[in-house]
Amino acid sequence: MSQKGLEKAEKYVGEHTSGEELELYKRSKEMLLPRDEYKEGKLKLDFVHTFQNGDIFKATEDNEGFAKIIVERQGEKVLDFDELLTEGYRFATPSYLKTHESDKAATELAGRYFVHRDKQLVFVGNIRTPDDIFAVLHEAGHTHQKRQELKNGRPRESVDDRTKRLKDEIAEFSRRERDAWKVALKTARAIKRERHIDLFESYKNFGAIKRVIYVALLSHRLAKEYFKVEASEFSEEDMKIFKDLFDKGKFGKSGSKNPESNGEKKN
Ligand SMILES: [Zn+2]
Numbered sequence: 001m002s003q004k005g006l007e008k009a010e011k012y013v014g015e016h017t018s019g020e021e022l023e024l025y026k027r028s029k030e031m032l033l034p035r036d037e038y039k040e041g042k043l044k045l046d047f048v049h050t051f052q053n054g055d056i057f058k059a060t061e062d063n064e065g066f067a068k069i070i071v072e073r074q075g076e077k078v079l080d081f082d083e084l085l086t087e088g089y090r091f092a093t094p095s096y097l098k099t100h101e102s103d104k105a106a107t108e109l110a111g112r113y114f115v116h117r118d119k120q121l122v123f124v125g126n127i128r129t130p131d132d133i134f135a136v137l138h139e140a141g142h143t144h145q146k147r148q149e150l151k152n153g154r155p156r157e158s159v160d161d162r163t164k165r166l167k168d169e170i171a172e173f174s175r176r177e178r179d180a181w182k183v184a185l186k187t188a189r190a191i192k193r194e195r196h197i198d199l200f201e202s203y204k205n206f207g208a209i210k211r212v213i214y215v216a217l218l219s220h221r222l223a224k225e226y227f228k229v230e231a232s233e234f235s236e237e238d239m240k241i242f243k244d245l246f247d248k249g250k251f252g253k254s255g256s257k258n259p260e261s262n263g264e265k266k267n
Pocket residue numbers: 138142177180
């Protein structure tokens with residue numbers, strides 16, 4: 001996005017969120033926005049963390065920009081994050097974009113966490129703290145989803161049709177995001193149970209985990225609102241629906257009853 005576009009988007013966020021929500025959003029932006037050196041492939045992915053039980057988490061990249069994310073125990077690899085991806089997928093870093101032919105969309109997202117379906121790559125951000133492992137698991141979760149089919153608007157699409165199409169699209173997008181977080185949680189639990197590696201050790205409690213999910217969904221909601229909803233003719237009521245779609249506590253089953261909502265309560 002251009003600098004001007006970015007300013008406009010920021011203005012939108014400022015006008016449509018407030019209080020704690022806005023603070024969380026700002027903090028998450030600082031955390032998630034990659035440093036320029038990483039984005040440009042000058043700073044390489046190279047993060048090592050020792051868990052309390054002595055297991056070592058390592059995220060590195062090779063000279064082609066493929067990333068390797070593993071956990072070692074006494075010098076032996078006990079977890080390779082490649083195992084968590086759908087077959088054919090690999091992890092990559094912005095350096096990949098320098099050593100391979102790349103497209104505009106990927107270049108614009110360089111440095112962030114995202115899945116590139118055509119290239120079957122999971123791009124990872126600038127992993128700097130053990131908290132970031134959650135984001136890696138989330139993207140891995142996306143590789144197990146089918147590609148989202150986006151219908152193009154017909155040339156003479158009515159406002160109503162367009163509104164309906166965008167509404168469906170946003171609802172599906174929200175579902176996929178919540179699903180990827182759910183998969184990430186499930187994966188972390190299975191790894192803890194089966195391999196005795198606590199990937200979420202750095203989170204104080206379940207409330208802290210929920211906050212990460214909430215902030216991620218909030219960012220998506222604001223982006224969708226900004227790009228899609230603003231450009232269409234959604235009513236106040238529709239806007240309320242979108243807010244709820246991405247709202248806190250909605251990342252579990254599609255309903256509001258969430259068996260895991262025993263963490264600390266926001267509000
Ligand atoms: Zn996602």
